Every structure is written in C-alpha cells, then in structure tokens.
Amino acid sequence: MEQLRTRFAPSPTGYLHIGGLRTALYSYLYAKKNNGKFILRIEDTDQGRYVDGAVDIIYRTLHETGLDYDEGPDVGGDYGPYIQSQRADEYMKYALQLVESGHAYYCFCSEERLESLPSVNGARRYDKHCLSLSKQEIRRRLDDGEKFVIRQNMPTTGSTTYHDAVYGDITIENSELEDQILIKSDGMPTYNFANVIDDHLMGINCVMRGIEYLSSTPKYNLLYDAFGWERPMYIHMPPIMKDAQHKLSKRNGDASYEDLIKKGYLKDAIINYIALLGWSPKDDSEKMSFDELLAKFDISGINKSPSIFDPKKLAWLNSLYIKEMTPEAFADYATPWIQNSYLKNFDKTLVCKLTQSRVETFAEIEDKLRFLAEFDKFDVALYDNQKQKTNADTARQVLPLVRNKFARVETWDNEHLYNALVELAAELEVKNGKVLWPARIALTGWAATPGGASEIAELLGREETLRRLDRSVADLG
C-alpha cells in the first residue's frame, strides 16, 4: 500500500494559533498512526503578509511540542524546497499547461471592470469575459506587456462531489464555483493553486486542514482532475471558537501557544487539552500523555461541530500536570516566576511546597503568597471564627503567648513551630484552633492562605515572624 503522506502548511503571519497547532497535532498523530510521513511546508506566497520571525516560531513550537516533521525547510527531505516562495518557477509552468488544455485562461480585466460587475446575492462574480478572447488578441496583449492573471475555467453545469473523512459526501453545483485566480498579476500563484501543485509534487495523499477550506475543495479537485492527478483524501476539522459566535484568533488578542506558555501552562497540558477540543477517544480518557494520544487517536473520533475553547478546563488539566511533577521539577520550572518577583527573597523550596498543590498555572504562584511581601493593617474581624471560637478578644490573650513560645523555639522549622503552637494550646487547655487560627491571621492578615500558621512562620523567618506578631498585638490595642 502507498505510504501515507500528510502535511501541515501554515503561513508565516505571526504566532502559531491554537487552531493551527491542533491541525498540526491531528495531522502528526494521524500520519504516525499509519506509519506515514508528516511534512511541514511554509506557505508564503503572499509577501505582503509575511512576518519576520514567524517561520522560526513555527519551527520552534512544533519541535517543542514533539510534533517533529519528517520533512521540512529546516530538516530537509526529498521533495524540497519546502518553502513556496522558493518554488515560484514551478507554478507558472503548470498554469500554462492548464491554459493549453482549456482548463484555465488569461484574464486582462482591470480592477475597475471587476468592480463594475453586477453582484448577485451579495457577491460579485467574474463573468468569464476574457475566456472569449481570441488567440491573436491574447498574443498581442501579452507582447504589449499588459498585466494579466490566469484564471481557472470552471464548468458551468453539473456538480462536483467528493468525500471528506469527517463530514462525509459533499456535493456542490459547479455553477457556484467562480473562475478563481491561479496566478496573480505579480506572477505568484494564489494559495489555492500553489497548494494543489505542491501537494501533488510532494506526494501528499492526505490533506488535513480547517473547515474553512471545505467549500473550496471542489475547486481543488477540479484542478487535480484537469491535470489527471489522483485526488488526495480529505480530512476537514471544525473550528475552535472563543465563544459561540467568534473564532479563536490572534487578531482578537486570544491566546496563542506562546501566550499560554508565558502564562504558566505546561506544554503537555496544552497539547492534551487541544487534542480534546473536537476529538474524543473511544474510552473516557481525559488526561493523556503524548504517547497515549498517539495510541488512542483515530479520525473517527473527530467531531463535526465547532467547539469553544474553555480556559477553565485547560487550567484544570494544567493543575493535574503540575501536581504530578516531582518537587524538583516543579521548583525548576517555577524558577523564572519566582526569580522575577518578590519571592526571590524567600526559600524557594518552601515556596514551592506551599504552592504546588494550590496553583493551576505558574503565574499564580506570585499571587498566592503576596502577603509575604505586603503586610498592611487589617480588619480585626478576621480573628472571628465561629468554628474555632476565636475573635479579637481571644486573639489578644493568645497572641502574646504565641510570641513568647516562638521566641524560644530553637530549630526554626515547621515541625518545631507547629509543636510549639500545639503545646501552647495544651497548656491553655484549649483546642488547637484557638491558637492556630489567630496566629495565622496575625502573621498574614489574610482569611485564607496556602499553608498554616507554622508553615508561614517558617517561611517568614524568626525575625519577621516576631515582628509581625508584635505589630498585630499592638494593632489589637
């Protein structure tokens, strides 16, 4: 059997979007599942939209996420070059072949004439005006150096049907098809044309892409037919939405892969989550490693309807990946966030210990412990706690004793500090909560904190702990 060859063909116009990444993911998974090849091709036929550095982002993101392509601009291959602007010469040749066979024709129409065309149902349609030009006239105008484009000559009757692996059979009336431009007046091919030529030349027999191409696929097929080439297998996928009405897009400032990484999402969680957007495994698996994804992926699990990107679920998945990291790995990954904030002045191991099970993204670490850096006067009502039976009055009695206990603690760590507090409670013949609660409030001024009084005291250090205790006692009057 012929080897499966599929490709990811992005345009270097900026960051790699979540939708694009998912397309690459599915293509990669499907290719690998079938012992096929996954190819990267850069579609830069529109110089106007080229963004510097965008190509590098594509390479980097794909490699970082493990979507290693077998052939591509930076890794080579037998079908290169893999950048369309470097294959520019090829396209005209094929377009001319189509002109020769009558499947395409020269068009000299001016922009003004095009704009004057009547619009039908809200859309202007080219009227095949130049199709009737005589050979001599075309020759003459070409010799005169007139600007031209080459258009595909669509049949006006009949219909075109094709099969999509996700959406099934799709039929479109040929009369709906416009004589689209194949070669632009600057001599460059349009995306649609270059795509077909390159896919064929590169032996691509499986095309996976977004649903936005579903309705132009008949045009592609007509091109394949005109050349007498075999049509590829098509797998279109539904869009990823920001909400019910809007697609996720960089234009609206929606998160790209890089943004998510910067916010502290793990690449495994991102991949895992987007795999689940529009696809589901046969079983009920949710959290899946890359290898499990590879084992379970199947195009029959691809959904037909658009799915909305849910940051909450991504965050949940991310927290799962964070929790399963070893403390060392977590500390390692958290380093940039810690180093770039007030947290750099605190014990990293302790900071990590208190936050690993409490954050969904690394960016949250900073917020969770902000009381370490900011200790302002707080409302004494915080000492009120029904369950522990504490309030400002009980705090006033207990806090000075806590201070004294702490002052005498020799080894400043959680265990000793905790024992000191429990000991105090025992001496006073009260429940632990009666001293633990006010102690924590007095040290932080926060109703809820990661870790308890002793853990926070350990993090603050002896000096700062006693200082805060003194101040809180003073504030109680």
Added chain:
RNA sequence: GGCUCCAUAGUCUAGCGGCCUAGGACGUUGGCCUCUCACGCCGAUAACAUGGGUUCGAGUCCCAUUGGAGUCACCA
C-alpha cells in the same frame, strides 16, 4: 443574501434504532478530611433546539422550522 456544513447540560463530549429512567469530564454546589485555603475522597446540580414523519420502538433515520458556523479576494 446564495451555497456548504453543523445541532446532547453553562462548556468539552459518549451515544452510530431497543443495553438511555442519556454515560464521562470541566464548572457550580453539599459533605468528609483538615493548622485556614488547596489537594484528596463521597454526593448533588444540569442536556437530547422545535415541529412533523418512518418504525412495534427514535437522542439515534427522513423532512421542515429555528439557531449556529464556514465560504463567496490578485488572503491564506
């Protein structure tokens, strides 16, 4: 607007005529655990868009309506 496609809870989804008094997950929420919070564990909440068919039987098939998406560029 024309054309194409889609339609299970707030969200992601399972379901391919009887196993569905619709399953899983996020979220929300009650409880347990607990030095508060978080984690973890146990429970709850909420859906087959509507109307017609077909069939002994419909979330599953057909049609219509409604809603949504995509597309209609010398952009990809």
